[in-house]
Amino acid sequence: MHLLKKPWIIAVGVIPALTIYLIFSILPIFISFYYSFMSWNGFSEMQFIGLENFKEVLQDSVFWLSVRNNILVVLASVFGQIPIALGLALLLNRKIKGAKFFRTIGFMPVVISTVVISITWRMIYNSEYGMINNFLDAIGLGFLQQNWLGDPTWAIIAVCITIIWQFVGLYFIIFLSALQTVPSEILEAADLDGASEWQKTRYVVLPSIWNIILISVVLCISGSLKTFDLIYVMTSGGPANSTEVMATYMYGKTFEGLRYGYGSAISVLIFLFSIGLILITTKLLRRKEV
Amino acid sequence: MRKRSNNLFLGLVVLLVSVLVACSSDNGEETSSNGESTNDDAVELKFWKSEDVGRADYQAFMDVVEKFDEEHPKIDLQVDTTPNADYRTRLNTQAAGGQLPDVFQVWPGAELEPLVDGGVLQPINDIVSHWTEETGLLDEEDFEDFSVEGDTYAVPANTNPTNMVFYDKDMLADAGYDEFPETYDEFLQLIDDLKGNDITPIALGNSDAWVLQSVYISTIADRFTGNDFLEDVANGERAFTDSDFVQSLEVIDELVKKEAFNEDLNTIDSTQMVDYFLQGRTAMVIDGNWGISSILENKPEDKNIGVSMIPLNDKKTISTVAGTGVAINSELEGEKLEAAHTFLQYVYDQELWEELIKVGRPIIANVEVPDDAELNPLTEEMLEVIAESEPAPVYDATLTPAVNDQLENELQSITVGGSTPEEAAENIQRVAETELE
Numbered sequence: 132m133h134l135l136k137k138p139w140i141i142a143v144g145v146i147p148a149l150t151i152y153l154i155f156s157i158l159p160i161f162i163s164f165y166y167s168f169m170s171w172n173g174f175s176e177m178q179f180i181g182l183e184n185f186k187e188v189l190q191d192s193v194f195w196l197s198v199r200n201n202i203l204v205v206l207a208s209v210f211g212q213i214p215i216a217l218g219l220a221l222l223l224n225r226k227i228k229g230a231k232f233f234r235t236i237g238f239m240p241v242v243i244s245t246v247v248i249s250i251t252w253r254m255i256y257n258s259e260y261g262m263i264n265n266f267l268d269a270i271g272l273g274f275l276q277q278n279w280l281g282d283p284t285w286a287i288i289a290v291c292i293t294i295i296w297q298f299v300g301l302y303f304i305i306f307l308s309a310l311q312t313v314p315s316e317i318l319e320a321a322d323l324d325g326a327s328e329w330q331k332t333r334y335v336v337l338p339s340i341w342n343i344i345l346i347s348v349v350l351c352i353s354g355s356l357k358t359f360d361l362i363y364v365m366t367s368g369g370p371a372n373s374t375e376v377m378a379t380y381m382y383g384k385t386f387e388g389l390r391y392g393y394g395s396a397i398s399v400l401i402f403l404f405s406i407g408l409i410l411i412t413t414k415l416l417r418r419k420e421v
Numbered sequence: 422m423r424k425r426s427n428n429l430f431l432g433l434v435v436l437l438v439s440v441l442v443a444c445s446s447d448n449g450e451e452t453s454s455n456g457e458s459t460n461d462d463a464v465e466l467k468f469w470k471s472e473d474v475g476r477a478d479y480q481a482f483m484d485v486v487e488k489f490d491e492e493h494p495k496i497d498l499q500v501d502t503t504p505n506a507d508y509r510t511r512l513n514t515q516a517a518g519g520q521l522p523d524v525f526q527v528w529p530g531a532e533l534e535p536l537v538d539g540g541v542l543q544p545i546n547d548i549v550s551h552w553t554e555e556t557g558l559l560d561e562e563d564f565e566d567f568s569v570e571g572d573t574y575a576v577p578a579n580t581n582p583t584n585m586v587f588y589d590k591d592m593l594a595d596a597g598y599d600e601f602p603e604t605y606d607e608f609l610q611l612i613d614d615l616k617g618n619d620i621t622p623i624a625l626g627n628s629d630a631w632v633l634q635s636v637y638i639s640t641i642a643d644r645f646t647g648n649d650f651l652e653d654v655a656n657g658e659r660a661f662t663d664s665d666f667v668q669s670l671e672v673i674d675e676l677v678k679k680e681a682f683n684e685d686l687n688t689i690d691s692t693q694m695v696d697y698f699l700q701g702r703t704a705m706v707i708d709g710n711w712g713i714s715s716i717l718e719n720k721p722e723d724k725n726i727g728v729s730m731i732p733l734n735d736k737k738t739i740s741t742v743a744g745t746g747v748a749i750n751s752e753l754e755g756e757k758l759e760a761a762h763t764f765l766q767y768v769y770d771q772e773l774w775e776e777l778i779k780v781g782r783p784i785i786a787n788v789e790v791p792d793d794a795e796l797n798p799l800t801e802e803m804l805e806v807i808a809e810s811e812p813a814p815v816y817d818a819t820l821t822p823a824v825n826d827q828l829e830n831e832l833q834s835i836t837v838g839g840s841t842p843e844e845a846a847e848n849i850q851r852v853a854e855t856e857l858e
Contacts, residue, residue: 173513173517257688259683281837282837370687370833388822
């Protein structure tokens, strides 16, 4: 306790981590701001071009496509991952046979490397030898077969489904541990009052884990905004940009197209979008909290 | 209590300091590639190479590199390989950060220029005479692709014709073709006939988007536009919207509309497309000359494969570029530079080229086919096709990365019906113009 009363001691503890964080996380954001006003291919002399990059980005139809796709990913995550995870957690919070087994299965995708997930799902979705199309064929629903990742209308949906699958386990575990903190006395009291299972869930369980749900939503949004690896490996933004999200587009322009200035301008916009979205959601959710 | 917390604090500080010290001391000894600990006075040379596991020519190159390492105890060679698709990104990013290794693989033309402009490469003009005069293995003009404004930066190992049609002779015979078609109309007829036999005509794996560009358009467009097109575009004298270039995009559009390709062309890569062909799912595959390595390695015994150039218009051009050059970091000097020169002179020698011939790669060096080389008939056939052809520029070796990126995207867009050839041409031209400014 004495330790925490001396601010300089706290400082000694915090400074190393803070320095590293500032140098590797915060400073680059400002450097990106600087680069975004430049025309630069990474090697040559930088050339100051003012707001040209931003002008170009805002008129770039592929950029707006990537924004749209990113919003789709966010929506799919918030309205896919959270409800499914919550439902599963409520189910498995009871004494069901094999609950442990299901818990492990549910959490599995979270510990598998994203690259492995991407490649596996790419095979599952493949139109010629993939599992889904073969399965549809086998049960006589061959007419439902699609070129899942090769058709621009289906590709982003297919990617969203994989993203949901990948992270359901994470929120599932978070909710499950939250559910175990719900005091059993209150539940027993509700039982005595003759509350039905639905009423118990609706009026006792959910309100007591509401905070956790809110945190999960924020995590979910910020996670989906920076989604990159899964899409990069699965489709690398293709076919014809139909699964491009902001991060993959920024990466492609910067490191593959060698336009560091333009890429930085995209990064700055991603930064602004993310800040904006997070501010809005926290505001909306706060109101509910009260 | 007071005393105890002070001790605790002291302990924490000691722990922190020792961690920091541990971090700043050398990051552990890196082992040399031959696994032995090396003596202290050995010169350390870091070498980066793009990796193509399972390809015979890659193995041939690495065998020579390894042999070099064994025979030069005074040079501690450290080899670091990166998968082909990621190598250029890694190289360019590290170059931008000023953290390149001592010697590293580079690509010619448009990919070499920014590195030269950025001043990260060192010319090898002083040692070029080793090949042109002392050994006579290469001629002056062989270095052209790796030269920028009169300075030479790397030695080419092989030439890379990027468009070869490999076909299954039996499948073609079943469709009524004993010979590969000689005109484009016959080629289109062949596609129809194969489809009539319920066979997918051509395997294509374009998920990485470079195949339609490097393999297809580089050659197809040249047959319409002629050799000087890209140069003229760069000068602003011609444009991608010119009707002859649009016609070449229409070829891709037509093949897609005819369903000449496997349906999953945008979700499989260039390795898988060769697999499709070898598994008998398709009658043909169009790939660069490098495709022959995996075809020979993996083909079923009883498969009869032939190779041809694509019959299109009256020209016999195949887009071709020099390959597998190794450049030297501009910061090297003294013993390190000497070691780098020794490395280049050792690796790019008779032995490497003989080995490359043996695995079927076309080379530009003045090296005879070694007596013990048992060339596969398919290799011989391919070398004949190449000998018959005339070179044309390869797009990704000539265009700037931004334009090339756009071209690849638009080609993909054509395959999914997103852009018409005209729209694609306009979009490519727009990026080309911003690059010209």
